[in-house]
Amino acid sequence: MRTAPLTSPMKRLPVRQLMLGIVVVGLAMVGLALLAEAMASDGGTVYLAKFTSSGSSQTIGPSLEATGYGRASAPAERATVQVLLIRDIPYGGDGQSGSSSSSSSSDGSGRRGRSASLSAIISALESEGVSEDAITIVTSPSLISVCNNYSRCSSARLDVTVEQPTIERLNAIVDSIGRTAISSGMVVHDVGVGYSVSDCRALTRQARELATADAKARAQEQAEVLGVNLGKLLASSEPGPERPRDATGCEMFTSTFGDSWWTAGSVGLTVPAFDPSAPAEATVEVQVSLLYSIAETNPEEGGAA
Secondary structure (H helix, E strand, O other): OOOOOOOOOOOOOOHHHHHHHHHHHHHHHHHHHHHHHHHHOOOEEEEOOOEEOOOOOOEEOOEEEEEEEEEEEEEOOEEEEEEEEEEOOOOOOOOOOOOEEEOEEEOOOOOEEEOHHHHHHHHHHHHOOOOHHHEEEEEOOOEOEOOOOOOOOEEEEEEEEEEOOOHHHHHHHHHHHHHHHHHOOOEEEEEEEEEEOOOOHHHHHHHHHHHHHHHHHHHHHHHHHHOOOEEEEEEEEOOOOOOOEOOOOOEOOOOOOOOHHHOEOOEOOOOOEOOOOOOOEEEEEEEEEEEEEEOOOOHHHOOOO
């Protein structure tokens, strides 16, 4: 009597399917390596294979892409200085009951009075030539507070508008606030400034021209390194700005402070950090990418830039 095995013998994989699988995996690895190299390059991508652009029947041959950066600046026409002060008094303890007010607040009788704890600082600013109308005091429980006893700690923010600012004048204003705050038993927690001009369209145009020239230079240098010649320009692109801008292209103020997550309160400054050594300038930055074909001429014959 013969017995048959309960399990069927293992089937052998066809050699053709096995080789096809190896080729597919190999091509995938090469593609990932090329993608990683393109992403890691300094603003440039090289396409050595032909591909068809989506939505059209045009086939693009070997090509080269480079990204350029442009930055244009001009003296600021206005500066908004913000100083966040920590006071060893509870919120509302000096008569302030609103979330925000100007440097002079009404006491309800029609007479104008000042925040008691900030009166000395306002006087110091006036001695520096800052008008009272250019000073705004912001008080709110939502402002960041850092002290040992939160029940007695509160914050106040001074917003000072300076026309035609210079870095020397801004430093004098900040120093005056700092000295007076210390003598009044307060602590300067953060200092920021936002620079602006009335119209940023000219700056945006200048930055775009610089970015385009930079992209052209990078593309030419990349072609020289690769030993190829640039062909004609195929495409140009410009990503949207990282931060919101107004109708004239001026960047809206955003804070660069990120410490509110560990402090009491949730709001600090609404302008970038103040650099006491940087010029008082408004700045616009633009990024431009250019896509060129790779000419099919020999390197000795030269090519179009």
